[in-house]
Structures are given as C-alpha cells and as structure tokens.
Amino acid sequence: AVKFSTTYKNSDATDKTATKNGTLKLALVSNSPFQGITDPQLASNASDSMAFAPGNLNNLFKYDKNYKIISGGLADQKLDRSAKTATITIRKNGKWSNGSPVIAKDIEYAYEVLGNKDSTSSQYSSDFENIEGMAAYHKGTADTISGITMPDGENGKVAVIHFQKMSPSMQFVGNSYISQYIEPYEHIKNIPIAKLASSAPVRKNPIFTGAYKLDKVVEGESTSWSPNKFYYGKKAQIGHITINVVSLNNIDKALQSKKYDSVVPFPAASLGGTDYKNLKNVKGFTNVGEPSLGYSYFAFNLGHFDTKTGKNVEDPSKKMSNKSLRQAMMYALNVDQVSKKFGNGVKQRANTLIPPVFQKYYDKNAAGYALNIKKANKLLDDAGYKKRNGSKWRSDPQGKPLTIHFGAMSSNATTEATYQDYLQQWHKVGLNVKLVNGKPIETNSFYDTLQKPSQNTMDLWLGVWSLSSEPSQSQLYGETAPFNMGHFATAKNTQLINKMNDSSAWNDKSRTKTFKDWQEYMNSQAGVVGEQFSYAWQPVNNRVKGFNISPANDVDFYSNLTLTSSSMK
C-alpha cells in the first residue's frame, strides 16, 4: 500500500503578492450540484459542507488528531461529570464574518434548530434527549430547552448544558450529545425554523466564523471566498478561494489539465483508487492523504428489529446464524488482491471495524479475514455444510439446498466487477451465492429493504459507513441501534458497546482497551466484517504551501494556506 503524508511540505518560499492577489482553485468532486444549505445543522449532504468549508462551518471547537476537543478554538468546553454539565465559553474576540460577536444564544439556538418539531433537519437523534428538557421541546410542549442556560444572558459568552447522564464521548468532537456547530442567531432569528433552510440568510448571504467569508455562491455549482477580517485566529492569506463542482467522470482530466489546485479535503475520501492510478504521476502535483473516516463492510442477516421493545433480536433460525458459515465466507474472499488491483494502493483490506483514522482505537494487529480457502473449506465441512448427492454446491447441515443471497449496491464498473469476484470466490468453496435479483441494487431500494424491521431478501450484503469523528459504536451496532441492520445483538456485544461509553471510559486507556476488545470480539463472531479501508487522499498543486489535512489542522487549514507562485505548477 501507498504511504501518504497528511501534509504537503512545500520548501519553496511563499510569494507574497501571488498569495495576496491569487486565487486558489478547488474542485468539489460530486455528480450533483450542492444544495446550498450553509447551515450545517440543516444540511443533509456532504457536498454542502465541502462547498462552504472555507467558512469553517461555524465550528465551535478545536481538536487534536484523535478528534478530542482541546482549547484554542472559537469556544472551549468544560465537562463537569458530577454536575452533569458541559460549559461552553466563547472566546472574547469570536466574531461572525459580518462583524457581530458570537454570543451564547448562538450556541443555544443550534439546539433549537435541531430539535424544533418543525425542523427540516434530519440530524436530530434520541441521544439529544439526554439534554434536560430537550424531549419536551422536541415534542413541542416546551418553548425553550430548559437544560441549556446562559448565565450571562443571551448576549453573554457562556452557555451551560445540563445532561441527564454524562458520556465519555462528549470529549470528542462529533459526538451525538453536544452540537459541534452554532447558529448565527441575530442573523436568522426572524425566520421560522421550518423555513430556515430555504431562507436568504442561509442561502444567499450567510455569515460564517471561519477564516474566509463568502463572496458569492452560484447556486449548486460554485462558491468564492475572500479573507474574513473579523476572524479571531490566524488571518487568511490567499486573496481568493473558489470552489467548483466537478463530476466524478471529469475530475481526473480536470486535474491533469491543471484546472484546479486541489480538491476540497473530505475526510471520507472523494477520490478513489482508479483516480489515484490516473493522478499519481501528474507533474506539478503532490499527493497528500490520511486514512478515511469511513469503511465498507459485510453484514449478515441474523435477526430482526423488535419494534415494540425497540431492540434488535437475533433469530437462531436465520440462514446465516452459523458462525462457521460466516467465517468461511469471509476466509474465501481475497480482499487483499482486490484492494491491490482496484485500490491501486489507496485501499486495503479492513482487518477490523474501526478504521485507522482513529489511531488510538484502531487495532492494527487484528488479523481479520485474509484469503484462506483451505480454512474456509474446513470450517464448512466441520459445520456440516457438505456437498451432497454430487451437487456442485454445498447444502446446509440438514441437507437442504443452500442458496445465499448477496446484496450489493449498484456502483461504478470497478466496484461491480469486485462483486463478481467475490461471488466467484464463494463459488470456489462450493457456496451457492447469488446477487439479489441477479444484479446490484440501486441504493434506495437497497436501504429500503434493509431498514425493514425484518427481511429475508438479503442474507449478507456489502455496505458502506462514513463515520462521525466520534468513534463509539452504539449507533451502528448497539442493541437498540436501528442501523444495526444485521441485527447482530449478542450480550457480549451489548456489554462491550455500553462499556465504550460508561464511566470507565472516561479513562482513555480503559476506553482504548474496550475498543480493542470489541474489535477482537466482532472479528471472532463475524457478524459484521470490514471489507476495505481507504485513504482520503488528494493531489495538491506544488504552488500551494501549508497544505495539511490532518484533523488537528482542521480549524486553521485555510488560514495556513499560501501560494508560492501566481500560476499553477
């Protein structure tokens, strides 16, 4: 695999005038126009966060490379476990790009926007009801959220959030209890929350807290930026930044023909392996990258979601309930080879369910499931999946014919070729695995099927998660998690996942251990198995200096950029 550095260390000297008068051109890789919702609480699509990234999306906190919140950002956060509060203090010189100060109400309003009963946001989750009074507010029975107080008044700098229960994940940015964003209350207060997403202050003349301010947005296709003189931190240096939507089909050629300096950094990777093959040797560009905040996985259908109790329940009678069968299927695959061929080095077999971007928690020593046909055959034989009556396929231990339905989402030719490869591998060990409906399924139908409380269409499937920067797994694989679509819900799993967020987890070491234990357990059970990890990588033109996509640099990413020449290299 290729090794990427998160930083392009440009040794050339910054060209002051080029920087001041120049334009940094970034591409936003997407097949569809961005929606234009600058409000991160309302946006439902990654394109928007990329299109408006130079405004820093009203990010409150600064964090380290493990996404742990540290001081030095727009606000500092203090957790008080005994009082069950989080106190958020905005720095004195925190200002919006229109010059008005950032106030406590801005923090509080973010929760109102999120939790309002008429809100169009899809980001509200039951976790927020951990905040006192949030449930009532969400139902519409209360006008305000009683659990959020502002000791210095709305225009003050401090907001205190009162929880029913504290969680260690609150230390990390992107957790599901504390919003990482704020809302420009003064700017939008006159607009009903239901209409916010389509309002002018959100779409036409939005304000930001980042290093750059928005000059112009061409609906759906481009944004342009210039330095925000009210920015509290390091002043932006490049005269202009433009961001243009470029389709996946055209991005390689666009970069090769030097139409853009780089693409907008995106933690869940916007460029793939094929692009890497095309772009790795382009002159004048250097590639940077860090592990992606996402992974692909195989999941098996093991039970159902009990809508009454709100819990996932395993059904031992399911076709895939046999652990040996699951393991054998995973051993039969040669994900390594596929990753090498199609990933061109930017992808690798996922050996566990925590991607390497979470350096602290990722278990790099986990074995995972590397190709081992022999072992696969043996597992199957031992478990009683034998070829009977001269059939070319194995039947189940009871001797009934076994056909396994594999669900996969329609995608590009490379990915679909991979599905075929997997099928062939399974056929090699005598398992009759077929694509559901004989072909990849369109994304909507795919999730439509999986989200039913109970389904028998897919026995296993290949899914993708792009993750929040807070790594706890309860929302994905927890006992009550609706997204636990395979319904893998053993007692041990529940216990480990709970442990990730219980009081013991306030201790970093102990939390790390829980994560590793969980990874090991998940691998041993093979209820859900990682398929591939990848790099979020991107080429950057050699005239750009200070390009560092490490999470630790997120807050200052745009302020740090300069140019070493006025034209692209």
Place this chain on the structure above:
Amino acid sequence: MSLIEIKDLKVHYPIRSGFWNRVTDSVKAVDGISFNIEAGETYGLVGESGSGKSTTGKSVVGLEKVTSGSIMYKGKDITKKSNRNHLDYNHDVQMIFQDSLSSLNPRKRIEDIIAEPLRNFEHLSKDDEKLRVLQLLDIVGLDADALYKYPHQFSGGQRQRIGVARAVATNPKLIIADEPVSALDLSVQAQVLNFMKKIQREFGISYLFISHDLGVVRHMCNNIAIMNRGRLVEIGTRDDIYNHPLHIYTKRLLAAIPETNVSQRKAHREARLAVEQVYREQQDKYYDEHGDAYPLVQVSPTHAVALPEALAQQIVQEGEVKA
C-alpha cells in the same frame, strides 16, 4: 316502378368553428334533390365543378352519409346501412370512378381487382372465379395476359376499362359513372364510351352518368338532370335539355360548349356572350333570395325546371313563339 328513386336527398358537410368547435354551419353539397332512374337507361347528371354531382353519386352507391332524404331501391331505403347489407346492395349497384389510376389499387393484380366484388358477393370456386375474370377481361377487350399485371402497366383507357370490368363483374343493375372519361384523351374517351354502351346493350345495365362535358352527355344519356349548387335546376329528356333549355343556367352551360364548326365560331361566341349577359343581369329572377334554385316545376311530362310557376310558363311560351 323505377329502379332507383331519389327523394329530397340532402348531404350536408358540417363546418365547425367557434370556441368549442361546434357545428356552426354546413356546406350544402346536395340540398334536396329528387329524381328517378329507370331500368336500362343512362341518366345524365351535369353541372359545374362543386355543384354536388359526385356527392350525389356517392350517396347512391352508399359511400356517403346522407343527411336526410331517401334513396329507394326495391322498396327499401338504402341510405340505411342495414338495408344495404340486407339487400347486398352493392351487388346490384356499382361505381366507375373518374381517376382510373387511383381507383385501382396499385398493389393488386388485375385478377384480384376484378375478382374483389365477386369474392365478397358471389362465393365462387377458384376456377369459376378465374373464368369469370377472364371473360370479363375479354368483354372489355383486354387479353388474358392482363391477369397478373398491375394497374400502372396499362394505359389510361385500358385502366378505365378494367374499372368497367370490375363494376360489371357482379352483373349490377345500376352503375354510377362519375366522370369516367374526363381525364382521358379524345381517342381513349371514345374507346371507353363505346364499351360502356356496349355493355349496357348486352347486360341491360342502367347508368347514372356524371359529367360536366355536355357533348359526352348528349352522346350517352336519355334523361338528363342539371345540377347547380346542390340543387337540380332542370331535368328532362335529351331533347328537352339540348333543344328546349328553360333555365338560364342550362342555357349558359350549353352556350359554353365549344363549337366545332369553325366558320360559325363568331356567331356562336356572340350567342354565348348574350346568354352570359342575361345570366348576369337576371340572376334574381332565376334564383331565390338566397341565391339558391327554386323547387322544380313540371312544364311537360318529361321536363321540369326550377323556376317559379309563372316564370316557367312565360319562358315556355316564349320558346314556343320563337320556334
């Protein structure tokens, strides 16, 4: 009893207009005409273009939806489709068309064209049918080798004869001939007219002969009706019409026939201009306030004219005085 009795026949084509495209008016293509065709005779129907001759002819064979009036055949009103079907009407009444090329399906062989009515009305064996077709071809003077040829391989006159053969195939009692020769050259026209006469003699067919060529009509017809704007202006025998025309319209038509006698052309022309003059000046005398013809009045047992009674008598007397 006459073979066919046409009574107050009207065919109106709707004109749609206005906001809802409703019928607001109608073209009165045929507007109340009555005449009878006797067995074995040739009945001439003459008039200018657009006067409604073809529409009348088509109504008689049942190709046109009749607005009102009746056409009686064998005591039944054949303007009703059910009666036509019941009588096998078209077995007895057939049609010859003006445009010989367009009336023969270009994609069918002559055999199939002539056999078409036979197949529908008389279900013969293959051999009988072929024999009939061959005999028909023989009668209209075509060789047997015409059998498997296509219409475009024949000249205009030959094609028109094929049309005649098809029309007589079922031995009909009446044939509607809608301008059967007006598209033909003089010599070919003679050919076709001869055949039509010959067949009439041999099979005793009646013709409703539609034409605007008064020369041809005179040659062919015993009784003649003159049509003008959907109405009849005069009916009578050949002699009545050609020698004692009463209506100005008839006179005008007659005057317009070119004179083949070169030495008299000047006189002929003057006579024609005189008629034109009268026609122009006395319009309101000959037509009612809407410009339509009056109802017919009988001036002799064979002769009727569309004029007010008094005027008709006056003209008849004038004519007698002159004579």
Place this chain on the structure above:
Amino acid sequence: MESTSEFLNIKDVSTAFKINGKYYDAISHINLEVHHDEILAIVGESGCGKSTLATTIMGLHDPAETKISGEVDFEGTNLLTLNEAGYNKFRGAKIGMIFQDPLSALNPLKRIEDQISEVMDYHTNFTAEQKHDRVLELLDQVGIVNPKRTAHQFPHELSGGMRQRVIIAIAIACKPDLIIADEPTTALDVTIQAQILDVLREIQKENHAGIILITHDLGVVAETADRVAVMYAGQIVEQGSAEQIFNTPKHPYTRSLLRSMPQLENQNDDLYVIQGNVPSLQRMPHEGDRFAPRIPWVPESAHEKDPVMHVIETGHEVRCTCYKEFKFPDEAEDVKA
C-alpha cells in the same frame, strides 16, 4: 385574320431526354412559325410532345438531362444559343407562359400582387407605385372583378378560374410578343374555359401578340385558333389554318381525332376509336410513318419511307403521302378486307 409578320421561327428543333443514360427524342425536327396577331394551336394526344415543344422554346430544360438541336429564332435571336442570363431577358418580357395547373403554378406563400409584380422587377424599371397600378390594371384586364382585393390575397383563397386568370396576368404583364399557353383550360369548367379563352383572345388583340395554344380539346381549337398544328409522336403531322384543318383535314391522324369526337350526328352510334397507343419515348419508331402502326389496314406501300411535309395548298401541309389512300375501315369495305 391575315398574318402580319412572322417573329418566331422554329427550325428543325429536336429535344431528347436522357433516360437511363441514353437520349431519346421527345420531339424531332419540328418546323413552325408564329406570327403576330395569331393563335397557333398545337393539338395531339397526351405524350405527343406538345409540352416539350413549349418548354424547349422557353428554355426550361435542365441542360444536363436534355439535348436540344435546331434553331429557335425569336425576333432575330436564336434562343437556343443563349446562356441563362440572356434567356432571362426574354422570359417574362418577350415570351410569357401559361401553365396548365393553376394551383401549383403559383407560389402558395406569396400574395398575388407580389407574384405579378415580380416579372416587372426584372424587365421594367417601374417604381413600386407604377408596378402596383399595373398589377391592378392587369387583374382588371384578365377579368377579375375586384382587383384590389384579389391583389392582396393568396392563391389558395382564389378559385381555379381566378388563379388561371392570375397566371395569365403574369404572362402578359410585360406585354410579351409571344404567349405560350400549355393547356390553360383543361382543369376548368366549360363556362370558365370559355371566359378564359375570351380573355386570351382579347389580350392578343390588344398586344398584337402571337399565341401558341396547346390543347388536346379540339373544341377549344375550333373556337379559338387561327392556325393549327397537329402533333403526333414528336412530329408535326399536319398544319394549316383552322378552316383547312377542320373542314378539309387530310392526315389520317387528324381525321381520326375529329371522328372520335362525340357529335350530334353520331348520337347513337359508336364513336370512332384509334387503335393502339401513343408510343413511349423509348419505343418511338424512328423510321417510316410513326402513325402507321395505328392504321394497320392501310398498306405499307401507301406510306413514305421517310415521311416529309407536303404542301397541299397555301399554308396547309401534311406529313407523308398516306393521306391520299387513307379511308376509315367502315368507309371502304375492300380496304378492311
């Protein structure tokens, strides 16, 4: 009417069309004269080459597809030697043409006025006003009742007779010396036909023009023509004054045509029928009398090998000598046998 001066002299003109790469004569060795103040009628069955003769004079053939030989002397110029631009000086100005189908001969999208004044655009230097006046004058002249209104209309708004009048107006707009009328009345009713012929005659009188009137209606010829040329299979077979042709026809073809007309006398008899058909171009015989196949009972010896025109009396010419022996079958039982 005495012919004053001859101004069109067609000498030995032949026109051949290219069919599948070979040329076939549609008219061969035509000699004709047209005088001022006369109407020359050309008659013959369909396919005899009447229209071809007319379009040859007008120079309307595509040179790539036709071969024309001979001379067409028009007021001292041999038209056949002219190039396109030279020809255009004559067309419309000195020679006007009237076509058979009055609907398709007019541009459906142009107002009548524009179509008439278009001729004047190229042959006169009238001002717009003068042209407008002339258009109205012309429409009046051809017998249109409301010239102002008609000038403003489109062809489809006019009846067939009116359209034909408009076409005549176009043809006479520049007072041409020669008017060629190719079956001007075939598509019209008898009453309108008579009116149109009147118009033509009046115009001729006024302009002292010569008119070539092409028709296959012998009645029309008898009514209008001063002189008549009878064509058969691309040749002129008889030529003479109207009286000569109608009163003392000579050529078997002329006589046959006259005899096949329905007439008062033969009311109840069969009409005379000419056997056979006009040969198509490719089958046209090039030796001997072209009409011979259609009068097979006339012995071969009666025909000339290479029939030429014989003058019978002043102005009356007949091709071939067979006319001398020709009798209709019913006139001479012996010949028929």
Place this chain on the structure above:
Amino acid sequence: MEENLNKHSNISAADLDRLTKEASEEATPSSAKIIWNEFKADKPAMGALIIVIGFILFVMIAALFINTPKMMETNIMNYNAAPGSNGFLFGADTGGRSVGQQLIVGARNSIGIAIGLTLISSTFGICWGLISGYFNGYIDWGMQRVYDFMMMLPMTMMIIVLVTIIKNYNAVTLTFIFSIFYWEGTSRLIRSRTLSESEKDYVAAAKTSGTSNFKIIFKEIMPNISSLIIVDTTLSFAENIGVETGLSYLGFGLPIQTPSLGTLIANANDPNNITQYWWTWLPAAILIIILCLSISYIGQVVRRSADASQRHGITD
C-alpha cells in the same frame, strides 16, 4: 350472370388453363423481386446487405458458443488489459472481461432488443396509424388524443422513472418499456399517409365491392404504404440498435451481466477511459455506426426500388 357472360364472351371453361398459363408467363415480377433486382444492380447496397445479414448471422451463431455467465466472470488480474495482451484480441474491460466476446454477445443483445423493439413498436404504430387514419370521426379523435398525450410525455424521463420502479428489469422489460414510447413516430407517419390513401378511389371501390373495413385497412391500404413501412421500419431498426446507450450512460441501462453495445459504449463516460482504455468502447461505437449506416443505406435502396416500380413501371 353466368349465362350473360357466356353469351357475350368467347372464352369458356375450356380455355381456362391455357389462358392462365399465358398470363403467368407475362406476369410482372413481385415487388420483393424488384427490390432484390435493385440490390443486385447496386453494388454498395449489396455490400451493405451482406454486411448486415452476415453480421447478424455471425453474431447470433457465435453468441451460441459463448458461455455468457462465464464470459461475464470478472478476473481482476486482467483489469483493462490492452488488446493483444493476456490473450485478449480486443482487450478486456474493467472487470477483466473479454471485450471481443462481449462485443458478440452485446451485439446479439442489442440487435435482439432492436428487433423486439422495432417489431412491437412498429406493429403497434402501424396498426394505430392505419386505424386512426382510416376511420375519421370519433375513433380518430380519441386515438389522436391518446397520441397527443404520448407526445407530451418526456420520454427519457419516463423511461428512467419506469426503469427505477421495475426491480428486476432485463433486456425484455427494457424492450417493452421502450416500446411504450417508440410507436408514436411510426404511427404519425402511417396515419398521415393513410389519410391521403383513404381518399383515393380504390378505397371507395373496395367499399362498393363489399369489402369489410378490416380488410380494406390491412389488405388494400397497407400494401400501398408498404414501401413507407419498410423504409420506416429499417430506419427505426437502425436507430433502435443503440437505443439503450444513452440510458446506460446515465446509469439506468441494462445490468452489467447483460452486455450490450450500449453498456460497452457507456465505458466512454469518462474522458480518461476514452483515451486510456479506448478498446473498451470504440469497437462497439464503430460497430453501431457501421450497422446503422448499412441499414440506413438498405432502407434507401428499398425506398428507391419501391418508387422506381411506380415510375418506370409502364415501360417495363
């Protein structure tokens, strides 16, 4: 009648055989023969005919010898193998599948779709046009409204929506979906010709001969517009060969396991593939162009011969 005829005609049953034989010796060749002669006379047209028929036959037969599931198996080691390498004459695509074999099977599928589509939509369009053009009045009015409605539908959009709805769609369903939208052009053409054809006197003659409407439509009128039908059908066939290419490009075409010329050409969706992996799409594109051109050319010849039989007919 019988008697009448016997009285006036010299021909009797005895002459029947002799005369029939005489007649058949003089018989005019059928239009199929005329068309064939036209092809024989026109060398390039003959070439086009041979190409098309030869190609279709080749593809149909060759496809029988190709095990499609096996062919469609991925072999990632042959990822985009260049022509000539790894034993791939025409190279391999992203999944390491032989482009050459896919061309054959894909062409068969595409031609199959084209044939099916042309058959369904033309038959329907022809019947619709004939019936609507022949009967005026309410039938025509109603049919015209349906037609107007179909004209209004944004075709590609509707197809995309339908394709998304149908879970398990394949070449057959795709053909049917396209058929819903492809009959209109034909029907309009046929209707306008039928309208003018119905005015002709031979139709009136058939009516007076007692022929039923159904027979008149299909036995009298239809043969007369057959040259139009043939030309229109060949042209639609040519057009239909690549009908799913656009959809494949937009990502709504046939599933990968069903190769077609469209899915192959859709490899040209990205400027990089166009240059780097030209063999994955170019042969299919060229194939479509050749087929389409040849078929159009054949259509021209058919049209010409149909016209000629009417134009030069008398002299034959």
Place this chain on the structure above:
Amino acid sequence: MWKTILRRILIMIPEIIILSILVFLLAKAMPGDPFTGSINPKADPAQLHHLMKINGLYDPWYQQYWNWVVHLFHGNLGNSYQYQEPVTRLIGGRAINTLWLALFTTILTYCIALPMGMYAAKHEGKLPDSIIRVYTYVTFCIPFFVILVIGVWIFGFVLGWFPTTGSISSTATPGIQSVGSRIYHILLPGILGALFGTVNVVQYLRSEVIDAKRSDYVRTARSKGVPEKDIYKHHIFRNSLLPIAAFAGYSITGLLNGSLFTETVFSYPGMGLLFINSISYRDYTVITALVLIYGILNLLGTLLSDIILSIVDPRIRIQ
C-alpha cells in the same frame, strides 16, 4: 386565432391532469423514499420517520395527490426534500439555465443546419451533398453522449478552449462579465448539441428544398425570367424554410431530452441534471414537477409549432 390557442390550451388541461396523476403515482412507486437514501450514522431513523410523517408521506396517495393539487393552486409545488427549498424556486433557478442552453443550442442548430441543408440540396447528388449526407448519417448513428464526452475531452481538456463545468465562472462579477461568462459556458455544450441537432434539420430541409426545386411555381418563376439565384432566394428557400420554422417548436422535445445528457456531462446545473439527481434522492416533489414541466414544455412546443406555421403559412389558419 387567440380563441383557437385558448381552446388548444384548454384541451391540454385534462392531458396535464392525467400526466400529473401518472407521474405522481410512478414517483411514489419507486422503491425507497426521500430520506432513506441519506442514511448515515448521524441520522436517527426515528427522526427520518418523523420527517416522513410531517411531510405527509405516510398518507394514502390520493390524499397526497390532493394536497399537492391544493398547493399547486397556491403556486406551490411543494418543497424539495433534498434541497429543502420550495420546488418552484429550485426549478426556477435551474430552468433559466436549461432554457438559456436550449435557446442557444436552437439558434446554433439552425445557423449550422440551414446553410448546410440548402447547400446540399442545391448541389443535390454532387460531392458536397454526399459529404453532408455522410455527415448527417454518422452523426445520426453516434449516441449523443459520446459526442458530448469526446467534445469535452478535446475542446475542454486537451485544447482548453472552453470551461468544462458549471454555468458561470465563480468569480464573474455581475453585469457584462457575468453575461459573458454565461455565454462562454454554454458555448461548448451548445455547439455539441447543435452538431447533434442539425441532423434532423439538415435532412428535412434538404428534402424540402429538393421538392421545392421541382415544383410548378418554381417553373413559373423561371418562365418569368427570374435569375437562378433569386429563384432560390425568393421562392425555393423561402418556401422550404416554412416547415423548418415550425419544426423549431417540435425540436423542443429533442432538446429537453438532450438536456439530461448535456447537463450531466457538463455538470451544468439545469433541470436535466436536477432530474437525474432527484431520481437517486427520490425527491418526489422535484421529480413530479420536472416531468410535468417537461410535459408542458413539450405541449407548448407543439403549440408553438402550430402557431408559427399558421403565421408563416397563409394556407393554414387554425380554426
């Protein structure tokens, strides 16, 4: 004539209603819903259900349809789920882009096709005619998107003459510069669309001119002594351009179809691209509205053709 147009529009209404029901049902029949597609760990399925409910997506279809119709009468086509914006505003912005492009493509198509068709017809059967015919055949046989992709590659990337994405430069200042930038952006898609669109026009025009050349009124004009070049100018071209002018209305259908491809290839934010995106997001309101708009545009196109024809052709008066 106004009455006729009005009547035609009235006749359209039932068609539009049927279409709207059809589209509405079809949109609902698509598997999935507007919220499932945006699945991610941050989104709580409970919240998605909540959103489904407040958007009335659990109501029976006729209820939903009825609500939709009621809103429609208030000029409200609903909100886009994906864009969280009123559909009218969303489409309004895109429609301008699509119509700009369509207009430009049409103009360009005719600029290219008219001289070409006339030239071919004038020199019927000669070399230029054959070349133009081969051109039209080949273009006819190549799928549209192949032309587009190859065009982008050559003129956008290799030669770098044209922008390859978007409708306007992100830095263009309002005024002249932004209009210029817009035109610059639609140049390449316009040209490529026109290249494709010419085929029909050229073939149609060519056969019209050839027919006109042989018509009787041209013969009349010749006999008037009108020089050849004027005959072409005043008679042949004028008369054959007529049906072509009317063709413009019908060609809207083709252009709209093409917009799906052009906009995808050029990431040009118009209605076509919006449709493709909305399909994968199951953005019902947008899908329904777009199909309806395209349908109505098609209808207007035919109406426009009929009107043009009745204006330019004196023979036709719509009654």
